[in-house]
Amino acid sequence: MISMNAGPIYSQIAQRIKDDIVSGKLHEEEQVMSTNQYASFYQINPATTAKGFEQLEEEGILYMKPGIGMFVSRNARDKVLAERRQQFFAKIVDPMIEEAYKIGMPLKEIIARLEQQEGAKDS
Amino acid sequence: MSVTVEWKGLAKSYGAHSALTHVNGTIAGNKIIGLLGRNGSGKTTLLALIKGLLRPTSGQLLINGQAPFENRALAREICFVRDSRMTYGSFKVREALKLASASWPNWDHGYALHLAERFSLPLEKKVQSLSLGMESSLNAIIGLASRAPLTLMDETYNGMDAPSRYLFYEELLEDYMRSPRMLVLSTHLIEEVGRLFEEVVLVDQGTIVLHETTEQLLMMTYVVIGTAPDVERFTDSLQVLHTQVLGNMKSAVVFGELSKEQERLADLYHLDIQPVPLQDIIVHLTSRKEVPSS
Numbered sequence: 351m352i353s354m355n356a357g358p359i360y361s362q363i364a365q366r367i368k369d370d371i372v373s374g375k376l377h378e379e380e381q382v383m384s385t386n387q388y389a390s391f392y393q394i395n396p397a398t399t400a401k402g403f404e405q406l407e408e409e410g411i412l413y414m415k416p417g418i419g420m421f422v423s424r425n426a427r428d429k430v431l432a433e434r435r436q437q438f439f440a441k442i443v444d445p446m447i448e449e450a451y452k453i454g455m456p457l458k459e460i461i462a463r464l465e466q467q468e469g470a471k472d473s
Numbered sequence: 474m475s476v477t478v479e480w481k482g483l484a485k486s487y488g489a490h491s492a493l494t495h496v497n498g499t500i501a502g503n504k505i506i507g508l509l510g511r512n513g514s515g516k517t518t519l520l521a522l523i524k525g526l527l528r529p530t531s532g533q534l535l536i537n538g539q540a541p542f543e544n545r546a547l548a549r550e551i552c553f554v555r556d557s558r559m560t561y562g563s564f565k566v567r568e569a570l571k572l573a574s575a576s577w578p579n580w581d582h583g584y585a586l587h588l589a590e591r592f593s594l595p596l597e598k599k600v601q602s603l604s605l606g607m608e609s610s611l612n613a614i615i616g617l618a619s620r621a622p623l624t625l626m627d628e629t630y631n632g633m634d635a636p637s638r639y640l641f642y643e644e645l646l647e648d649y650m651r652s653p654r655m656l657v658l659s660t661h662l663i664e665e666v667g668r669l670f671e672e673v674v675l676v677d678q679g680t681i682v683l684h685e686t687t688e689q690l691l692m693m694t695y696v697v698i699g700t701a702p703d704v705e706r707f708t709d710s711l712q713v714l715h716t717q718v719l720g721n722m723k724s725a726v727v728f729g730e731l732s733k734e735q736e737r738l739a740d741l742y743h744l745d746i747q748p749v750p751l752q753d754i755i756v757h758l759t760s761r762k763e764v765p766s767s
Contacts (some may be wrong), residue, residue: 352669357748358691386650393642394503396650397671400689 354393359394363402368411371422378427382412382420386452474537474550474622476655477501478523480681482532485518492518493679496532500684503653505645507660507687510676511759516659519676520625524658536623548577552621554612558601566603566611567596570618577619580718584648585618605632612639617648626658627731628713642666663752666703673751677759680767686750694754695731698724699744707742716759726757 352362370376385403389396403420406412411426423429450460483496494514500506518556521527522534525541525548531660534540541547561569566589574580589596592610594603603611612629630638646669649656660666667673673690675683685693694714697704701723708725715726726749731739737748749757 352668354664354752355748355750358688360688361670389650390647392668393646395646395671395687396669397504398668401688 352394359398360401360405363388363392363394363399364405366404367402368433371411371426371430372434377421378422378424379424382416382422384419475501476550476623477535477537478623478655479535480532481535483522483534484531485515485522486525486530491679493522494700495573495680498674498681498684500655500657500672500674503655504671505649505656507656507663507667507670507673508657508676509660509663509673509755514676514677514759520553520657520659524548524551524624524625526553531722548658549576550621551621551623551625552616553625553627554579554616555627556612558603558608561611562601565597569600569611569671570596570614573615573619577621579620579622579652581618581620585614588614588617588644590622591644592637598765606634606637607632609633610637610641613644617644620652620654622654624654624656626656627641628659628661630660630662638662638665639699642669642704645669663755664750667751673755675755675758683758687764689752691748691751693730694726694728694749694757696726696747696749697723697739697744698722699742700749703742703744707738714754715760726753728758 352359352366356362367376367382371378376382382403383391385396385399387438388394388399389404392399403412407414409429410423411429412420413423416422446460450457451457477499478501479499480496483493484491485493496519496639508516508519518704523536523541525544528542536547536551539547541551561572564572570582570585570589574582574585588594589601592607592614594607594610594614598607600608600611609629609631610633614628616624616626616629630641633641642665645658646655650736656669658666667687670687672686674681683690697707699707700721701718704723704725708727712726712728714728717724730745736746738744
């Protein structure tokens, strides 16, 4: 849900829409809910929602069909995936390495675990 | 009609007691605005002045260029709800709603009755025998159904139970989207309703100390956590609202946007940067306790 304790609400909205695009809940060329519908659903000010939409429009994730509404751009998913991949090491892997270092977790064990997980997925 | 409220050096005193001084600023447009501040900070006086119930002691208050005091035309555009019991005491709820409908040119009676049903308000009961929560529900209904271009609600939640409050917030948002207008809400329940505010106006010790969009306020306040010397180094030239020490760890609430350079420094000093909830920002901004900033 949207939280008042997690920084600006508009960026939470933008993040949520990106999540939905990655997970496939929102498809490319699909219409997204209107700012008012979003506002109603999450019980937030519609101007805040509009700001989140604006950010996604600037990033080329959403586009406006005049008189109809906002749609997911044709290559939105690739864009979001590229962004997530770019952040993957900084956001996920680096903190993990830091934690491993702190608690004296050998790199070998981490690699073994990753390989084991990869193997489990393949079979 | 889109509303602009302007304050120019506005002051209001009651005898020797100064309730408001040096109030300056403007609120404008069809927005939901939160009027926040501690008890006795001057919120109610400010609302009563906007409604034109009080004459300013000095300075100016203009609504679309006009002074509201003894201005009958403007009075019909401004709905200030509180104290239904005082206004409609001996009438039944049904009659009170009928009376209210005569006061407001944009009144939607069907909507008022719909709300009365949603709030389970007994239409045949006398207003003076309503519980505090029921009276607040009636206030909320009058405020919403008035559809006044400028609607002022002063702590319109007293005694309401949580489900009624959430019903009120839901209706407020829906009706605002249906009929955009300026809605000013004074409240202490920031955690509950803060997400509905496009802007917040903060009143402290008789003056407006801050007027900002809610999103901007959330972006320009953060808490930095780390070892005391590192936090102190980091916050050296920054505006610190509040600090807390636990052992050799320290947290400091900083007011001001986090720059890229500061982000880099925080990383360098191994400092943790976290957002601050709106409620806490307001508490820190209006706290009397002077906390040394380093």
